[in-house]
Amino acid sequence: MKKLALGTMLAAASGALAGPAAAAEDATYTVKLMTPETALAAAQAALKQCRALGFQVTVAVVDRGGTAQVVLRDRFAGPHTVRTAIGKAWTAASFRTDTSELVDLTQPGKPQSGVRQLKSVVVLGGGVQVQSGGTLVGAIGVSGAPGGAEDERCAKAGLEAVRAALEL
DSSP states (O other): OHHHHHHHHHHHHHHHHHOHHHHHHHHOOOOOOOOHHHHHHHHHHHHHHHHHTTOOOEEEEEETTSOEEEEEEOTTSOTHHHHHHHHHHHHHHHHTSOHHHHHHHTSTTSTTGGGGGSTTOOOSSOEEEEEETTEEEEEEEEEOSSSHHHHHHHHHHHHHHHHHHHOO
């Protein structure tokens, strides 16, 4: 018990000696976020790609924490596509993995299959991460094309449209 107390006191003393600047540095951190304009540009490019392919979809762009920044639903996209696009983007941001990579990993009988039961998780292709300088800044989700591969193709077009603006 005395060893624990002595160790705690030494740790506290060393923190105090480091000074306020070190303490403040350890107590905060800086994050990158997409601007609303960047999120909108990505969503518009993804929607444009899907339209060019003849698909009516919903595109959602979320920030790094999974909160929706932009949702664009084309006029004939099904009502379910809004929640699904947001879910795909949320899942890609939350797991820091494109959703198409999660499809096989979470199949029934696999160790990660329980992921599919978590609230808000959508394990279908069409959710892609958005990174800036190797740091996650958000994700794009697309729903409504005839299959996850086509949804992902449109989401990646959205990513490509803003990639230059996001590179450091």
